[in-house]
Structures are given as structure tokens and as C-alpha cells.
Amino acid sequence: MQEITVVGGGIAGLAAAIEAAEGGARVTLHEAHGEPGGRGRAIGGPYTAHEGPHVFYADGPHWTWLKERGLTGRLALPPLRAGLRAGFRHRGRFTRIPPAGFLRMAADRNRTAPVDEDFRGWAGRHYGEQAAEAAANAVGVVTYVADTGRLSAAYVWNLFGRIFGPRVPAVRWAVGGWQAVVDRMVRHARDAGVRIETGSRVTEPPEAPVIVATELSSARALLGDPSLEWESGYCVLLDIAVRPDRRDSFVMFDLDEGGFHESYSMQDPTVSPAGETLFQLDMPVREGEGHAEAHARLRRLAETALPGWEERAAWRRTGTARGRTGALDLPGTTWRDRPAIVRGDGVFLAGDMVAAPGMRGEISLNSGVAAARAALHSLGLSGDPGPASRFGARPLRR
Structure with missing residues (x-):
């Protein structure tokens, strides 16, 4: 069997490893941490909280790929009770109706x-x-940037x-969150014959073909390629578990400052202890703003979404995400201009800031599959490199 090495065991690396193994290659995946999953992992304990709001949109090839392999699992449904608050923050207040x-x-x-x-x-x-x-x-x-x-x-x-388009929303919540999907991907990879080496930090490029499925900054260092740059977001995060109140909002889009609020447990009670409701909020950090100021604005958003939340809080966690929240395309660029998947000399790139369509984790999944198909093609195990041929081998400058 011909071999493919995957560096990085996040969503992109797992997708690449599965696709490569299903295509007939012998695959070894190296993950520097103690378990695979990357930013798709959730914290342990009674609260299934992720780094960033993790939902799926079922309107792209990433969803088809997951569903064909039974990786989506059981889906949760949003609550449909009367009086549920879902809407917008506009001019400092909750409203169900956005501006005309x-x-x-x-x-x-x-x-x-x-x-x-x-x-x-x-x-x-x-x-x-x-x-x-x-x-x-x-x-x-979905941008995590203060000036979208x-x-x-x-x-x-x-x-x-x-x-916000006028069709049925494509949002899907997997029961157990992205952690449950990650767990299924890990099992599926092992069942397909992938050897997963955890605690394995790769410091030199392995023998080709190799798929580098790490954060872009790590890929830049590993490959010694300073061109691996792209813009990403910067935000602060707040996870809260509270005793329920009828005034609590299920979801709130912040039209004032670009923040976001959503429940994890109203649609999926498995992610928090009984008698508590779990939420996550995020707030983009402004130019020149410190974390304390951004967190203060985030707490004000929380008060609009969850009145009196601080007195009801049973658990909370704060965090920061910078340069690791997916790709942002500036004027004059598209996803085709991002660092290319096919790097040459048997090296392929995957992750959430490379030349593949989608948003956030969708880019990771799509690029992982494309990188694997291109790697299989390089070994003669596939007559068609698949999406990689459409995504392009080099950045297209405009």
C-alpha cells in the first residue's frame, strides 16, 4: 500500500485521513495534543462548551460528506415553545424585527x-x-471581526x-455538539485503518506525500514558507450556565456591535446539567481595544440576552480567539486567493484559512477532503484529484 502522512488531527486532518484511507492509502495521522479534534473539541465535565459557536450548515459539500458516512449523528431541534425569545439586539434593546x-x-x-x-x-x-x-x-x-x-x-x-436568506435555514445542531461529531470521525478513521499517533509533535516535514492540516501559523513554521498568511478574526468568548428564566433568549444577533448569543442546551439538554441552561456569547475585539474593554461590552450583551444572568450563573468561562477563527476575504480577494491546497513536491495543505469554499469549519472539511484526493491522485490511486483541481494549485491574485 502507498502511504500518506497527515500532520494535525483537527477537523481538517481527520477528514483528510478518512478520505485518504478510503481511497486505498495507508495513513498515519500525527496529533501534537493528547487527543484529536483541534478546535472542534469540547471541554470535559458536565458542560459541553466549545471554542466558538459550533453549528453546521447543511447547504454545502461538507455536510454531504459527513452525512454519507453517518458522522452527523442524531440532530437536535430548536425549542418551539410559546414566548421563546429569538431575535436581535438593536440600539441596546432586544427586538424580534430588524430594521426595514x-x-x-x-x-x-x-x-x-x-x-x-x-x-x-x-x-x-x-x-x-x-x-x-x-x-x-x-x-x-461567522467572521469574529469588529469591522465586517x-x-x-x-x-x-x-x-x-x-x-438570513428567504429560504428554510440550513442550521443543524448535532446532539452532543461538535465533540460528538469529532468522536465519530476518530472512530471512523480508525475503522478505515488510519493510525492515529497522539502526543506526536512533528518538527520536520515528513516524507511526501504529506498533508499539513494545522493552523496556518504552524504550517508556515513547519514548511518554512512565509507566504502562508491570511487574515482571520479576533474576539472574546463567554460561556455561561444559568438557572433558567422565561426572559432568556435562545439566540440573539447583535446589530449594534457584531456580537452573538446562542443557547447550546435549549435544543440539546445533553450538554449541561439538569436544571441549568448553557449559552455561549462572543464579541469581536475592536482596533486598539484591550480584553477588559471587550469583555465589558460582552457582559452588556449578556445582560440584554439573559437579564440578571450574573445572579443566576452556576458556571462561567471566558476565552479569547485570535487568528484562529477562519478566513476573512478583503476587497479584491476570494477564497481562491488564499494559500493553495496543492503546494508542490508532494505537499498538500488543509485547514480553515486555505483555498477552499465555505466558512470556518466548513473550509477545514472541504480542504481536508480536497487535499486527500489530490494526494491520492499523486500516488496514482485516483484518476481525478477531485475538488483540489477546481480549487487551484496556486493562489489566484486579482
Whole structure:
């Protein structure tokens, strides 16, 4: 059997290892930490809390790939009780109805946004400055950046349509969270013959073909390639478990400051102890702002979403995510301009900031599968390199 080495056992590395093993290669996966999963892992104990809001969108190839292998597992349903609070924070208050311009944007899916212009300027001309700013902040849930309006109009418009478009939402919650999906991926990989080496930190590039499925900064150091750069987000996080109150919001998009609030346990009671409700909130950090200031703004968002939460809190955890929250495309760039999957000389790249479509973890899954298919093709185990051939072998500059 021909061999493929995978460096990194996060979502991208596990997807690459599974795809490569199913394609007929002998696969060894090296994971530096004590267990695979990367940022898809949850903390141990009674609270299943992740680094960032982890949901799936069932409108892309990543979902099809997971579902075909039975990796999605049982899905949770959002609560449908009367009086459930779900909506927006606008001008400091909770509202179920966003501004009129925002609604016009959500209904207008025939318009095409330009790649070369920033979202704020383009959307402001068509829908008004206030609606443009509210929409940019609403998309902060998937960008983790305080100024989403400065990003490519095409990039933000696509995200906005996926989240708020006039069709049935594609959001899916897996029972047990992403940790349960990670656990199934690990079992599936081992069943497919993948040898998973944990506590195995790779400091020199292994013999080709090799798939480097680490954070971009780690890949840059391992491969000695300074071109492996891309922009990502920066936010603070707050996980809270509280005694329930009828005023608690299930989900809240922050149209004022780009934050986000969502329950983990209203739809999936397995992730928190009985009698407690688990939430996660995030708030993008502004230019020149310190963590204390960002956390203060995050606590104010929490008070809007969960009135009196500090007196009811049974558990809380704070965190920071910087440069590891998925790719951001600036005006003049698309996902095709990000670091290419096919690096040459039998080296392939996967992760959440490389040249593959999707958002956040979807990029990891799609790039992992594409990298594996390209690696299999290099060994003559596949006649078609699959998505890698469409994603491109080198960045396409505009």
C-alpha cells in the first residue's frame, strides 16, 4: 500500500485521513495534543462548551460528506415553545424585527455583490448606511471581526444570504455538539485503518506525500514558507450556565456591535446539567481595544440576552480567539486567493484559512477532503484529484 502522512488531527486532518484511507492509502495521522479534534473539541465535565459557536450548515459539500458516512449523528431541534425569545439586539434593546433595510436585504437574493468593493460602501449605496452596518454586524457571528463592513462585498453578501436568506435555514445542531461529531470521525478513521499517533509533535516535514492540516501559523513554521498568511478574526468568548428564566433568549444577533448569543442546551439538554441552561456569547475585539474593554461590552450583551444572568450563573468561562477563527476575504480577494491546497513536491495543505469554499469549519472539511484526493491522485490511486483541481494549485491574485 502507498502511504500518506497527515500532520494535525483537527477537523481538517481527520477528514483528510478518512478520505485518504478510503481511497486505498495507508495513513498515519500525527496529533501534537493528547487527543484529536483541534478546535472542534469540547471541554470535559458536565458542560459541553466549545471554542466558538459550533453549528453546521447543511447547504454545502461538507455536510454531504459527513452525512454519507453517518458522522452527523442524531440532530437536535430548536425549542418551539410559546414566548421563546429569538431575535436581535438593536440600539441596546432586544427586538424580534430588524430594521426595514435589513429585511429588504434578506429578501433581495437576486443581486450580485462585487468582489473588489468593501461591503459597507456597496450595501450602503443600495440599502442605506444603517442597514449596511446592521447587516455587517449580524454577520459577525461567522467572521469574529469588529469591522465586517471593510471585507469584500461578495464575501459578506454570501454569508448574509446563507444566514438570513428567504429560504428554510440550513442550521443543524448535532446532539452532543461538535465533540460528538469529532468522536465519530476518530472512530471512523480508525475503522478505515488510519493510525492515529497522539502526543506526536512533528518538527520536520515528513516524507511526501504529506498533508499539513494545522493552523496556518504552524504550517508556515513547519514548511518554512512565509507566504502562508491570511487574515482571520479576533474576539472574546463567554460561556455561561444559568438557572433558567422565561426572559432568556435562545439566540440573539447583535446589530449594534457584531456580537452573538446562542443557547447550546435549549435544543440539546445533553450538554449541561439538569436544571441549568448553557449559552455561549462572543464579541469581536475592536482596533486598539484591550480584553477588559471587550469583555465589558460582552457582559452588556449578556445582560440584554439573559437579564440578571450574573445572579443566576452556576458556571462561567471566558476565552479569547485570535487568528484562529477562519478566513476573512478583503476587497479584491476570494477564497481562491488564499494559500493553495496543492503546494508542490508532494505537499498538500488543509485547514480553515486555505483555498477552499465555505466558512470556518466548513473550509477545514472541504480542504481536508480536497487535499486527500489530490494526494491520492499523486500516488496514482485516483484518476481525478477531485475538488483540489477546481480549487487551484496556486493562489489566484486579482
